[in-house]
Amino acid sequence: MATIIAVILAAVLTENFITVKTYGICPFLGVSKKTSSAVGMGVAVTLVMAIATAVTYPIYKFVMVPLKIEFLEIIFFIFIIASLVQMLEKIIQKLSPSLYGAMGIYLPLITTNCAVLGVTELVIGNMDAVYGSVSAAAAYGLSVLYAFAAGIGFTLVMIIMSGMREKLNCYKTPKALAGFPIAMVTASFICMAFMVFKSIAV
Amino acid sequence: MNKYKKITLDGLIFQNPTFMLVLGTCPTLGLISSAFSAMGMGLTVIVILTLSNVLISLLRKLIPNEVRIPCYIVIIATLVTFARMLLEKFVPDLYDSLGGFLALIVVNCIILGRAEAFANKHNPLEAAVDGIANGLGFTCALTVMGVVCEFLGKGSLFGYHIMDFKIGMLATPAGAFIVYGLSIALFVYVIDVFQRARRVKANKLARENLMTQGVE
């Protein structure tokens, strides 16, 4: 139980993908102008991160490692992610057109979101510092949980950022600072606030 | 020759991928806390970008339009894997300091972006020049910001200790965001001033021409 809480806290707060690891910055800056779109993107990314990890982790550990083709991981992973995203798009379109309307447009953008490839690459590495020593099955479960929680952390920061940018829109910014520069300065303050969580130790 | 000059200037300044298009932000923000890793990332991207541009330009007539994106991704992923092997074998220090960002070059928008926007429409030589120019623009931007962040954040340059005074915040992602944001603002401002000055000069020239013509 303590491990599960530790993994969730690490993924959401202490090792937040945006504010600490700086993964997934393109959608963070590009799709955070409005809260509604930030939520849509966040949910889509969370979903894809969890599913992608659930698929790539066993493929890497139980197929690629025994076959000694670990070095092809980048090609395999990016292909799996791209196909997953395509499939997910079609499935959502079929099952729930309204959901597709809300987040469908973000799905194609996710293939080139480094948070997704980042988390799949991260969890196949050495995660002892987060998990402690656990069995192979538990490591798989925790990896999927980690990916899901990392997506939640991503969504959290997206929402905070979009809220701040909506407020920022009410003020006049100097011409050179308008757009990306002021968004980055805003992001910097969010990062500083997230530094507080570094002292969490479970 | 003019064509290559334009490609180069676009890549380096007017369409600079880091400052003007704001692409490839993840490795930028993640690595500019150290000038060494920022420059290393830049150089790696130059090589991969140039090679991918040339390869895609060579294959542009062979790859069917419908599956071009998957094909580009496979080519880029292969180059990245190859670069990763080379770095791990011959430059292990850089390999360690780049960490996860090395694999993430695959999803770096600059590379796929140049493939889609430039390489599949131009010949290999132009594609190569474009790759080098864009890569160089990316590298220069990263190195400059890396130097600023490392000097102020760690009191050192390329790992060599220089001074004890340091603002630790600048070596964290928070500092990277601020430095990156302000660098964009400065870059945009300077280019703006520069272009305005050029416009004024051109206008003045035109007016003088008009006046001399009038006199004649």
Place this chain on the structure above:
Amino acid sequence: MTVKQFFKSTAFKCIMALLAILLVCGVFLTAMYGFLKVTEGEKLYRAVGKIYSGESVKIYGIRDGQEVEISKNDEKPVSMIAAPVKVANAEVSDVYKVTYDKDGATVLNYLAKSTGNGGFSNGTVTLWVAVTADAGETDTVITGINKIIIDSNVNQSFIGNIGSGFLDSFAEGYTDGIYYTTEAGYKVTGTSMSSNAICNAVNGAITCVDVNVLGHSRVNPFENFTHTDLINCDLSSYVVNDDNSVTYTIVTNGYVMAGAFTLEIVVAEDKTVRTFTIIKNGSTSSATEDYKLKMFAVETEFVGKNLEYFTALMADGWKHPSSGELKTGATNSNYNCAYAAAFALENYDNCIAAKEGA
């Protein structure tokens, strides 16, 4: 769509183009991987080379009982120890014999990767400890510490405060049989918990190299004794006196906030405590003196008590008590003392038996 049509369709062309590119790329990478693969042996040489800052080292391990030089092409480099060795408060995962030339002479080192427990928030610190040794004609003995490098840590938020100066102080302070403790000054103020884990790791590395690699036996005076969890068996000892009383000198491991206590406990023949003396108070905190004052009056109250009294003071199974007389505001320190006294009483028979056996 007939088969013939399919072969002429765009879909077929797309699939073929994609497959062809995948195949070419896969073959290219596989071929390159053969050339560029970094073996485990080479990784080991890199890690060790970094520790010895560029000296050209030779690394040895033990395979099938034979000492062999590890080559850079080795897929599975072997260590001097077959399995990780657990020692008091530390675990040593690998030991390699390392030699290199310096000023015309060959330097012999044993390099141990040791993880020390007892750090900040129950974390650990992993060190590479390079122990210098002198290969005599009959016996190889440890002569000092060459270098200590921090490899990694778990939960040590303030490890950044620890500089190379502190790590060098271990080598400077080495004397034969030394046991490093934070009480002996091996600590960085503000990072004392991490310093404690580092001490444990260094001690563990030295013990492991001495006992498990060089084969020197260390007599454990407390073999077969029960309840040794909180007792530092390497530093504690006992003497059986003429009147069949036993004088223990016990060093505890410390517990959470409380550091190691050094206690002298005399157990009389009727299995009661005759005297209980604190030689070194391990009660630590920023307000050390306050904690000492808050302690239960162990030196007077413990005298004349038997085992039942002490087990009743502690929680079931000799665990840390959450209530009762020991709960004074310095409970951890009291618990250390009560545990040591109970240990001394319970093992009285073992001491006597060991003396009669000898």
